[in-house]
Amino acid sequence: MxxxxxxxxxxxxxxxxxxxxxxxxxxxxxxxxxxxxxxxxxxxxTPAPVIAAGKQALDLNCTGYSNADGIYQLRQAISDYYASDYKLDIDPDRIFVTAGGSGALCLLAALLTDVGQGWILTDPGYPSNRNFVTAFSGDPQLVSVTAETQFQLSAEIVARNWRANTKVVLIASPSNPTGTRIGPEELEAIYQVIDNRGGYLVSDEIYQGLEYGPNTRSSALGIADDVFVVNSFSKYFGMTGWRLGWLVAPPKARETLMKMAQNLFICPSVPAQYAALAAFSRExxxxxxxxxxxxxxxxxxxxxxxxxxxxxxxxxxxxxxxxxxxxxxxxxxxxxxxxxxxxxxxxxxxxxxxxxxxxxxxxxxxxxxxxxxxxxxxxxxxxxxxx
Ligand SMILES: Cc1ncc(COP(=O)(O)O)c(C=O)c1O
Incomplete structure (x- = not known):
């Protein structure tokens, strides 16, 4: 049938x-x-200054379309945030503001997946990620992980599970559902395994900032310029319903991502973008x-x-x-x-x-x-x- x-x-x-x-x-x-x-x-x-900025954006009629990658001020503010909190120098042109982290994951699934190409993902892991891969006719390759590796991938696990059609490895730290993290050294070792095989590392960092252990501040962006990082205003910044996140991509992906963002979304919510500018204020x-x-x-x-x-x-x-x-x-x-x-x-x-x-x-x-x-x-x- x-x-x-x-x-x-x-x-x-x-x-x-x-x-x-x-x-x-x-x-x-x-x-x-x-x-x-x-x-x-x-x-x-949502933090009070963000709500006030959102109301002001509506009063000022900031309700039209923006560029597909978001308003420049917000991309600059995100770049400043990486500089102040992570000591990372990220060109605002590498930053795409998206409809939540989900919008970023959708763009990446479209960018990186040809029919039948594989993404290595953890089991357990956030279910939508494998469904994004499926939606673009890719092959979600679920790899079982246990407490032995903090429910995270390791370089050894990635190497052992790499298949002929594998193209992308997605890690999420801190993880949903386990709340566990991956250490920066292990992540770098994973990157080396992927790089040696000509694949891509996607790092889902949407719980970044909501960390409680020692050595909390790190991002896969510190490893190399050709990793893809997904982040969001949803969780740490308390803005789930505003539907705003971002993607940091390698410089050479910019043109293709712009083309796709224009067609798939036109742009992320504009009042939400103006509101999010206030998320980085001291208050x-x-x-x-x-x-x-x-x-x-x-x-x-x-x-x-x-x-x-x-x-x-x-x-x-x-x-x-x-x-x-x-x-x-x-x-x-x-x-x-x-x-x-x-x-x-x-x-x-x-x-x-x-x-x-x-x-x-x-x-x-x-x-x-x-x-x-x-x-x-x-x-x-x-x-x-x-x-
Ligand atoms: C690991 C992970 N990635 C991405 C998302 C997407 O969140 P949002 O689109 O609200 O940024 C979620 C939401 O729960 C999540 O847990």
């Missing part, structure tokens, strides 16, 4: 986290007090830093509490706002566990099934994006449910 629509669209899998969210919202409309630990966004408001940065410190404290609380309940959190989660936990012995199926917990105790978690293959079915992703009191209440409900 032929598909009504394209085969590539049929091959794209739904996002379970969104199904959990939909059911949780439905329970809420029925008057239930649901604790949302399933969503991948901070619970903090915004202070607000963001206070939020980061709150997340760091919540992470410690949740890690200890979950381990006391028999969840096994492997590896060293040092970033983003996720813990990826293996269920206590008594439970085997994460999808079933999450659904029962939600229906009976009104705590929403995301089953590991979203993030990879069979081995993820014993894991749940927990977002610590609720205040301390709600997290404590969630732990209490989980304890009662488990016993």
């Amino acid at each position: 032929s598909n009504e629509y394209s085969i590539r669209s049929a091959n794209i899998k739904p996002f379970m986290a969104m199904d959990v969210l939909a059911r949780a919202n439905q329970l809420e409309t029925q008057g239930r007090d649901v604790i949302h630990l399933e969503v991948g966004q901070p619970d903090f408001a 915004s940065r202070l607000e963001i830093e206070a939020n980061r410190q709150k997340l760091a404290r919540r992470k410690e609380f949740m890690l200890t509490a979950l381990r006391q309940l028999g969840f096994r959190v492997h590896g060293n989660p040092e970033g983003a706002f996720y813990l990826y936990a293996e269920l206590p012995e008594a439970f085997t199926d994460a999808a079933h566990y999450c659904s029962s917990l939600l229906e009976s105790s009104y705590v929403a978690l995301t089953p590991g099934d979203d993030f990879g293959g069979e081995q993820q079915k014993r894991f749940v992703r927990i977002s610590y994006t609720q205040d301390y009191a709600r997290l404590a209440e969630a732990i209490d409900r989980i304890q009662k449910f488990n016993s």
